[in-house]
Amino acid sequence: MVRATLVTATSLVLTGAVVAHAYLLKHQFYPTVVYLTKSSPSMAVLYIQAFVLVFLLGKFMRKVFFGQLRAAEMEHLIERSWYAVTETCLAFTVFRDDFSPRFVALFTLLLFLKCFHWLAEDRVDFMERSPNISWVFHMRVLSLMGLLGVLDFLFVNHACHSIITRGASVQLVFGFEYAILLTMVLTTLIKYVLHTIDLQSENPWDNKAVYMLYTELFTGFIKVLLYIAFMTIMIKVHTFPLFAIRPMYLAMRQFKKAVTDAIMSRRAIRNMNTLYPDATPEDLQASDNVCIICREEMVTGAKKLPCNHIFHSSCLRSWFQRQQTCPTCRMDVLRASNNNQTPAPAQAPPPAPPAPANAPPAPPANGESQNHVSWVFPGFSRWDMPGTPPQRATSAGSSRYGGAAALLRAPHPIPLVSEILTFRS
Numbered sequence: 001m002v003r004a005t006l007v008t009a010t011s012l013v014l015t016g017a018v019v020a021h022a023y024l025l026k027h028q029f030y031p032t033v034v035y036l037t038k039s040s041p042s043m044a045v046l047y048i049q050a051f052v053l054v055f056l057l058g059k060f061m062r063k064v065f066f067g068q069l070r071a072a073e074m075e076h077l078i079e080r081s082w083y084a085v086t087e088t089c090l091a092f093t094v095f096r097d098d099f100s101p102r103f104v105a106l107f108t109l110l111l112f113l114k115c116f117h118w119l120a121e122d123r124v125d126f127m128e129r130s131p132n133i134s135w136v137f138h139m140r141v142l143s144l145m146g147l148l149g150v151l152d153f154l155f156v157n158h159a160c161h162s163i164i165t166r167g168a169s170v171q172l173v174f175g176f177e178y179a180i181l182l183t184m185v186l187t188t189l190i191k192y193v194l195h196t197i198d199l200q201s202e203n204p205w206d207n208k209a210v211y212m213l214y215t216e217l218f219t220g221f222i223k224v225l226l227y228i229a230f231m232t233i234m235i236k237v238h239t240f241p242l243f244a245i246r247p248m249y250l251a252m253r254q255f256k257k258a259v260t261d262a263i264m265s266r267r268a269i270r271n272m273n274t275l276y277p278d279a280t281p282e283d284l285q286a287s288d289n290v291c292i293i294c295r296e297e298m299v300t301g302a303k304k305l306p307c308n309h310i311f312h313s314s315c316l317r318s319w320f321q322r323q324q325t326c327p328t329c330r331m332d333v334l335r336a337s338n339n340n341q342t343p344a345p346a347q348a349p350p351p352a353p354p355a356p357a358n359a360p361p362a363p364p365a366n367g368e369s370q371n372h373v374s375w376v377f378p379g380f381s382r383w384d385m386p387g388t389p390p391q392r393a394t395s396a397g398s399s400r401y402g403g404a405a406a407l408l409r410a411p412h413p414i415p416l417v418s419e420i421l422t423f424r425s
């Protein structure tokens with residue numbers, strides 16, 4: 001903090017001194033400007049001043065639109081900025097012929113705006129976990145999304161215009177980058193609307209997970225198309241765009257994950273409807289009789305999973321949209337159903353034993369490896385913790401987030417759908 005103030009003050013003093021010196025030499029406005037632009041040391045001071053001003057503007061906008069940043073947001077921002085700076089430097093090597101102060105300024109502006117897109121994305125994801133959303137929050141998110149959307153649109157427009165009138169140039173990269181940012185604004189805005197609807201409703205909204213998934217699928221698809229188009233054009237016009245490899249890979253991976261998630265949840269729900277028996281009154285009497293997802297008593301409309309745990313079928317449906325495991329013992333229902341379908345023993349097999357803690361997951365023997373997210377995306381196997389039954393949420397503070405939402409907030413690592421869906425790049 002002190003250091004930032006010191007740098008700002010030094011830069012201001014230096015700029016003042018340089019400009020005053022030039023004016024004392026030339027006595028008139030125009031010659032002063034010419035003198036300043038011709039003198040390299042003066043220009044260096046002015047460039048530093050420009051960066052300091054950008055930094056101050058960033059701080060100001062952060063205060064206006066976000067207030068205090070959370071530690072996770074800050075960390076995330078720094079991490080992503082490093083990647084962006086590296087990729088920008090790589091992009092400079094492709095366009096070294098166009099290199100000019102204007103070019104650097106445009107890239108700085110792009111990075112500056114990117115930071116706000118990332119922060120907005122993080123902030124909206126945070127809505128799901130924070131029970132109190134004030135009207136200031138809504139005002140900030142909406143005004144920021146509006147501002148970013150308009151700016152992105154204008155930049156895309158400008159880039160298209162420039163490419164059409166003056167041919168392919170570095171504007172190709174800018175047009176593409178702003179188009180990607182525009183899809184990001186769209187995703188964040190849809191997620192914001194979904195979270196807001198969920199917050200307004202009395203009961204947790206069962207279908208939110210589906211809409212989140214399809215949003216991810218739709219925008220992921222647009223992103224992949226954009227990257228493929230960009231790669232093709234760049235290879236034709238300039239050279240292979242090395243700097244776009246990493247973001248393109250991430251976009252493709254994210255899209256693949258969204259597709260897999262959509263298929264998995266549909267399959268789990270179809271299995272539930274067709275394969276699992278309805279719980280009989282005897283089943284209900286033999287068990288606790290309380291659905292652990294919504295914490296309400298079960299009278300009718302309950303389904304029995306292959307592991308013999310019983311839940312409301314409506315609760316299971318929304319649960320399977322987020323993950324395809326038993327909420328109590330975390331048995332993988334897709335794998336269990338597949339075992340059931342192969343020359344089936346008449347009775348349901350005994351519950352699959354949960355994997356031991358910390359052990360790396362062994363690949364399934366029956367070759368159905370595509371059926372489990374953690375085989376497809378090894379990083380997610382960390383969620384496959386053994387089944388300590390989720391604690392029932394205590395009554396304190398659980399009025400709004402009863403049921404599935406409370407389970408998702410239980411202290412054991414069941415991932416929030418946003419955490420599953422949002423790939424941290």
Ligand SMILES: [Zn+2]
Nearest residue numbers: 291294312315
């Ligand atoms: Zn229930």
Ligand SMILES: [Zn+2]
Nearest residue numbers: 307309326329
């Ligand atoms: Zn179970």
